[in-house]
Amino acid sequence: NFQPGQKGNGRGVQAPRSAPCGYFCGGFMVQKLNSKPTGKTIIGLTGSFGSGKSTAGHFFEELGACVIDADKLAHEALLVGRSIFETIRGEFKEAGFPADKNLDPQKLAAIIFKNPAKRKKLEAIVHPYVFNRITEEVAEAEEPVVVVEVPLLFESGYDQFCDQVIVVKTAEPIAKQRLLEKGFTQEDIQNRLKAQMPLEEKIKKADLVI
Numbered sequence: 001n002f003q004p005g006q007k008g009n010g011r012g013v014q015a016p017r018s019a020p021c022g023y024f025c026g027g028f029m030v031q032k033l034n035s036k037p038t039g040k041t042i043i044g045l046t047g048s049f050g051s052g053k054s055t056a057g058h059f060f061e062e063l064g065a066c067v068i069d070a071d072k073l074a075h076e077a078l079l080v081g082r083s084i085f086e087t088i089r090g091e092f093k094e095a096g097f098p099a100d101k102n103l104d105p106q107k108l109a110a111i112i113f114k115n116p117a118k119r120k121k122l123e124a125i126v127h128p129y130v131f132n133r134i135t136e137e138v139a140e141a142e143e144p145v146v147v148v149e150v151p152l153l154f155e156s157g158y159d160q161f162c163d164q165v166i167v168v169k170t171a172e173p174i175a176k177q178r179l180l181e182k183g184f185t186q187e188d189i190q191n192r193l194k195a196q197m198p199l200e201e202k203i204k205k206a207d208l209v210i
Contacts, residue, residue: 041145042138042161046153047168048199049192050175056168056210057149066141070150073133077126078103084129091121113191127156154205155197167206169199 045060045067047053054069061067077084079102088108089097095107112119138146150158159165170178179189203209 039144040138040141041163043145043147044153044159044162044165045147045149045168046151046165046202047170048175048196048202049151049189050179051168051170051199052175052178053149053151053168056166057147060145060147064143065145065147066137066143067147067149068134068137068141070130070134070148073130073137074126075105076133077129078105078108082129084125087125088122091125092118109188113188113195119195131158152196154202159205164207165205166208166210167199167202168210169203 043060043065045053045057047056057067057069076082078088079085080100085103086099088103089099092108092111095104095111097103097107108122112122134148138148148158148162150156153159153162153165176186176189180186184192
């Protein structure tokens, strides 16, 4: 039962917020979940591309919950010096990424959303990194309620780690208009939606719908 004014985000590492969700649909492979931090309620927050997950996450944060953004952590992996930086750069040589600059998520998106095999390769590299980072941030959070925003929550199996799952629903025309205004093309939107579970299926699996 978190209240307005409660202590803010307790994450140990404050990385800049990610670019708009969906460059490679931050999600991750759930590996070995030996135990969940005691005394914390884990809420999974998901929805389809453009549904307003981040906006909902901000509201939870204002109410005092710790909000962890899986997409932001995925973008963190693209920074020079991160443990998987060179692995990604080597896998996507066709993009011509320089060794001394952060990887360009837009270039990666242009490749992986037109090539499912490439998308799976990237996910196989990035997902374990994101999972480990989420585990670290959940452990470091001081708040009793932790909201984990994950676009591929059900697809990755991370819903098994959550006490409750909330799906954010928005009418498709509204979501598409939002994304078009952000600079995504119709093709971009369709490619990203194809990479996700249909919203109707997510709603069936949810505990709550916003």
